[in-house]
Amino acid sequence: MQPERRNMNRSQEDNRNWNGWGAREKRMELSQDGAAFICEKLGQAKPLGVSTLARVIAKVPDSRLNDSELYSTDAETRLRHARGQSLPDWLAMKSGEFGVFPDAVAFPVSGEDIRILMAEAKANGWQLIPYGGGTSVVGHITPCPSDKPVITVSLTKMNRLLELDRVDQIATFGAGVKGPFLEAQLQAHGYTLGHFPQSFELSTLGGWVVTRSSGQQSLGYGRIENLFAGGEIETFNGTVDIPTLPASSAGPDWRQLVLGSEGHLGILTEAKVRVTRVAEEEFFGVAFMPDWQSGIDCAREIIQQKLPLSMLRVSNSEETHTQLFLSATQTQRSWLNRLLSLKGVGEGKCMLVYGVTGDREANRQSYKRLKQVLRRFRGVNTGQRLGKKWAHKRFTFPYLRETLWQMGYAIDTLETATNWSNIESMTQKIEHSLRDGLAEFGSKVHVFSHLSHLYGDGASIYTTYLFPVADSYDETYRRWQKLKTTTSTLIVENNGTISHQHGVGSDHAPYLAREKGKHVMASLETCFDYFDPDKQLNPGKLFKAEQTDRVETVHTEKEQ
Numbered sequence: 001m002q003p004e005r006r007n008m009n010r011s012q013e014d015n016r017n018w019n020g021w022g023a024r025e026k027r028m029e030l031s032q033d034g035a036a037f038i039c040e041k042l043g044q045a046k047p048l049g050v051s052t053l054a055r056v057i058a059k060v061p062d063s064r065l066n067d068s069e070l071y072s073t074d075a076e077t078r079l080r081h082a083r084g085q086s087l088p089d090w091l092a093m094k095s096g097e098f099g100v101f102p103d104a105v106a107f108p109v110s111g112e113d114i115r116i117l118m119a120e121a122k123a124n125g126w127q128l129i130p131y132g133g134g135t136s137v138v139g140h141i142t143p144c145p146s147d148k149p150v151i152t153v154s155l156t157k158m159n160r161l162l163e164l165d166r167v168d169q170i171a172t173f174g175a176g177v178k179g180p181f182l183e184a185q186l187q188a189h190g191y192t193l194g195h196f197p198q199s200f201e202l203s204t205l206g207g208w209v210v211t212r213s214s215g216q217q218s219l220g221y222g223r224i225e226n227l228f229a230g231g232e233i234e235t236f237n238g239t240v241d242i243p244t245l246p247a248s249s250a251g252p253d254w255r256q257l258v259l260g261s262e263g264h265l266g267i268l269t270e271a272k273v274r275v276t277r278v279a280e281e282e283f284f285g286v287a288f289m290p291d292w293q294s295g296i297d298c299a300r301e302i303i304q305q306k307l308p309l310s311m312l313r314v315s316n317s318e319e320t321h322t323q324l325f326l327s328a329t330q331t332q333r334s335w336l337n338r339l340l341s342l343k344g345v346g347e348g349k350c351m352l353v354y355g356v357t358g359d360r361e362a363n364r365q366s367y368k369r370l371k372q373v374l375r376r377f378r379g380v381n382t383g384q385r386l387g388k389k390w391a392h393k394r395f396t397f398p399y400l401r402e403t404l405w406q407m408g409y410a411i412d413t414l415e416t417a418t419n420w421s422n423i424e425s426m427t428q429k430i431e432h433s434l435r436d437g438l439a440e441f442g443s444k445v446h447v448f449s450h451l452s453h454l455y456g457d458g459a460s461i462y463t464t465y466l467f468p469v470a471d472s473y474d475e476t477y478r479r480w481q482k483l484k485t486t487t488s489t490l491i492v493e494n495n496g497t498i499s500h501q502h503g504v505g506s507d508h509a510p511y512l513a514r515e516k517g518k519h520v521m522a523s524l525e526t527c528f529d530y531f532d533p534d535k536q537l538n539p540g541k542l543f544k545a546e547q548t549d550r551v552e553t554v555h556t557e558k559e560q
């Protein structure tokens, strides 16, 4: 590895907020109306003081590693790779109380660099944390306290399109490529991956694969598990080449183990993905349903009829109300309300956003059928104007987090997936659990949900919640923990998955055994041990050693 590889491209690093989301120069402002709406819902709040970068750099302890050309031990670089984007990560970054830092950060440029690093790690007992874009919201990349040195391995320099096979429609990328650069490289050749998570700006292909990510247009393009065709993963037991077979009945599919492996199995260096030609036409539109139940029923009908849309999401009435306050002026809201009430859609209205992607003639047919179904469920289609607005802002919403933080409000999300027959009841339970969760502290929580990804047999429920920060970071964390624990327990106890798209990391690890059962947990651990016998890869995530008691208890309940 060459010495110049040690330090990150400083301009790229410096442009990113060190203690929040995204690029430093970007913001999402809240209108006066929007701010008043939040204050009305949650009461006035007092923001917490925020630490400075210089103060945190001064707190970074000396690295336990000697200088080497394999990695950088620079304090600021270590700090910038110590945390992801969960609410606990935000509290740590804003307060400056990071807790644990990696001892070094490596910036390999090839699979060979990673093999060398892993050989050294094996010989010296170092722990390695693979790092994509650092957008995890469940504590995937935060180092756990350890008596062994910890190196975070950033894939950021492995970001090129290495091959585009037009016959097979398979593209090979360095796994560290971020969303915009991946699409730019593909679209230059007339292709797209079509994977657009809301974190698109910063998250990477490797991160998407190993966390089983889902993009906003998964309805049309498929989730990442449909797009991931194969590639190369470096493990402590050697390189594993995953072939790109279109289909196979030759035993279990190894790709399925890489998907969701969360940096435990090895480091994905190259990912081969199934791409499609850029569509002739794409548009987004918005309809309003009279109430939540008709929104759910209409969405289910669209999906079960297999109407070929690329996206569909339905907000409940609280989310619809909130979105309109945050993004539309009073004049726009009155105009919309008047129009909708003339057509029989009133107070309980629910917003349904759809995407149509394909060739013009096919789109025309899909759109015609969509409008028929909407009418059957008494929906009012407002066409593409609001859809364009949605598409324009689809990746900017995360910037609102900083604006709200500066007003004294914390924001977080929870997500699950469950069968259609359980959707209504599950949404109610989640919202109820969050809304009343801080009553004992006299604190309000504003909660709203949407169905974000839809399937023939069910859907994912994505819930956003906001609450005023308490008068200290510790107390704010305790309140978040209470909301998270109570609601996560409720989800797994009511036939929901602990995560539809964010993965397990450390925050969801305590609930995994409930979902998988004892035998699956044990066999997964055994398999991972084969590739990482000394547990050097991202320890403390996915499986939590200290959760053994809970795992046993939960298992006994489940398997009896």
Ligand SMILES: Cc1cc2nc3c(=O)[nH]c(=O)nc-3n(C[C@H](O)[C@H](O)[C@H](O)COP(=O)(O)OP(=O)(O)OC[C@H]3O[C@@H](n4cnc5c(N)ncnc54)[C@H](O)[C@@H]3O)c2cc1C
Residues within 6 Å of the ligand: 021, 084, 085, 129, 130, 131, 132, 133, 134, 135, 136, 137, 140, 141, 155, 175, 176, 196, 197, 198, 199, 202, 203, 204, 205, 206, 207, 208, 209, 210, 211, 212, 213, 214, 215, 216, 262, 263, 264, 266, 267, 268, 269, 398, 501, 502, 503, 538, 541
């Ligand atoms: C504002 C916001 C919006 C989001 N929206 C969505 C969404 O719409 N859909 C969605 O699915 N998720 C979403 N997420 C969650 C997050 O973006 C995803 O989990 C994403 O897949 C993480 O990718 P990353 O490159 O940032 O990975 P990181 O956060 O860097 O790492 C995540 C995990 O992957 C491992 N890892 C990363 N790269 C590799 C590699 N090459 N080899 C082996 N292991 C690796 C890490 O060790 C870690 O365990 C959102 C997050 C935020 C903050």
